[in-house]
Amino acid sequence: MNNNEYDEETGLPKDKSYLECGLPQWLEESIEQMEAAWQKKDNGEEYFHWDCDFCTLQSDINVAEVEQIISSEQAWYLREKYLRLKRYDDDIF
Numbered sequence: 001m002n003n004n005e006y007d008e009e010t011g012l013p014k015d016k017s018y019l020e021c022g023l024p025q026w027l028e029e030s031i032e033q034m035e036a037a038w039q040k041k042d043n044g045e046e047y048f049h050w051d052c053d054f055c056t057l058q059s060d061i062n063v064a065e066v067e068q069i070i071s072s073e074q075a076w077y078l079r080e081k082y083l084r085l086k087r088y089d090d091d092i093f
Helices: 016-020 025-042 050-066 072-082
Strands: none
Touching (some): 025 050, 050 072
């Protein structure tokens, strides 16, 4: 990797996909279901279970984080990538 692939401030890779390594199977399954739901929604298809898929993934991420199966950093990465949520810094509010 060259220096452009690392965050100058943290020294961590800019590509955060490493945060998806070692996820439990049940969480991976929820992610796959949410990806399929987003694909339908983004293509304009009627899909009446999107909200259920969203809530299931959010719940699974929360459980994995609270049970310390994944880190808070991993949890937020997953929320931002698969739930399309935005994390705001605490000092903004």
